[in-house]
Amino acid sequence: MDFNTINRFAWIFYDGQRDSNVTYIFVASTPIPRLAGASDILYIGKTEQPISKRFKQETSTKNSPKNTQQTNIRMTHIFSKIGLSGCKCFYVPVLYFKLYGREIDEFIEKLKIWDKQFFLKHVKGQEGATITVPVEKYLLVNYADEHLEVPPLNNRM
Secondary structure, three states: OOHHHOOOOEEEEOOOOOOOEEEEEEEEEEEEEEOEEEEEEEEEEEOOOOOHHHHHHHHHHHOOOOOOOOOOOOHOOOOOOOHHOOEEEEEEEEOOEEEEEHHHHHHHHHHHHOOOHHHHHHHHHOOOEEEEEHHHHHHHHHHHHHHHHOOOOOOOO
16 A cells, blocks of 8 residues: 555645644655555544644654653654655545445454454444444555555554
């Protein structure tokens, strides 16, 4: 899975917009080797706050005693080391979407492997005509299923 293969969403290049309730992806300029294959996707996330605020948090957060958001601290450190010039951010203004038909069965089988707790808490018993899933979860599970690990800057599902 790389950014160009995620066609089901209308991705918007992040350029300072303030849209809220978005799912976003940091994409490297070149693919990175993974356990299986390679991918240009560095991070998959979601936020209910404006994407501009989240982007700033993840690219310029200071590691201070008052800051306890480990993801922001870690990502800022990594981006300061590798630079942002070889990376782009894209987002889609949606947090959830519906799966239908056979796609549900395929996703549920992957979900049982890569995030069984989420399956047991949110999906089990809802198998049927449609299910609603977080876009972030859908992308992470499919990424992990293809590459046998989550994107390099995601430390968990």
